Amino acid sequence: MKKLNEILGTEFPIIQGGMANIATGSFAAACSNAGALGLIGVGGMTPEMLREEIRICKSKTDKPFGVNIMLMHPAADEFADIVVEEGVKVVTTGAGNPAKYMDKWKAAGITVIPVVAAPILAKALEKSGADMIIAEGCESGGHVGEMTTMTLVPQTVDTVSIPVIAAGGIADSRQVKAAFALGACGIQVGTCLLASNECPIHDNYKKAVVKAKGTDAIVTGRIGGTPVRVLKNKMTREYIKQEKAGADAMELEKFTLGSLRRAVFDGDTDTGSLMAGQTCGQLKEIRPLRDIFEELMRV
């Protein structure tokens, strides 16, 4: 089996996960320059912003990079065209099936890698023409499914014949070895990169991630069907209270509206949404990206 770095032409078999409002062109370039595949995340961007961020990324690295497109984004069709026009070579997708873009992306030589939280969806995506699959377990930060990385990765490997990349709950070399043992060809990480010097989030957010224990990364929105893993704070306490009391989606929306931006840009750790996964409990300091990637790959 080929390793992810041999497939993508990167130094390490590591993808920096797309992160809404965080994964800018500069951050993706910094990740690519540090040896991984950097991704620009469209979450929080307009089509014009994506084009600009791709150009910034190209100006800062000559290494491979990609774009993460959330398919439920209202501008998904425009993003799908921009990646072709700008010559992007790798696209990861979330929240759905990118089948309708597949012909156009394949014709442009794009490697398409959807993110899944269930093996059955991986099978459908393989049929649609996906080149690889990212199997993301619910230990991860951000939107989560039900299965853990430990169960999802081997079941996905057994379901498809394309390469599988493990994501969720990986932040040091023990977990990387486990991912390979489960049959993955590489890994995708998000949470451990929040604790990097280069990550463009507010210092308060970084410090909260480093201080948090694994049990502080809880899931909100389970009842309403939009589960998201975030660090416990005033906002999550109130959200869960309202959710249990039967608040409807519109009422709950007011807690989350703009809350990731409040955490990322204003450093509001009380009412901001501090998305982070369970690996926060093993992050001890804020370090350069290169140190984080080297530690992940330590034998």
Ligand SMILES: Cc1cc2nc3c(=O)[nH]c(=O)nc-3n(C[C@H](O)[C@H](O)[C@H](O)COP(=O)(O)O)c2cc1C
């Ligand atoms: C702050 C944050 C924001 C995220 N936003 C997105 C996103 O916009 N799109 C996406 O596909 N995944 C998103 N993710 C998931 C990551 O891309 C990645 O798969 C995940 O972080 C890997 O698990 P880990 O957090 O345990 O390292 C996000 C994760 C974090 C921590």
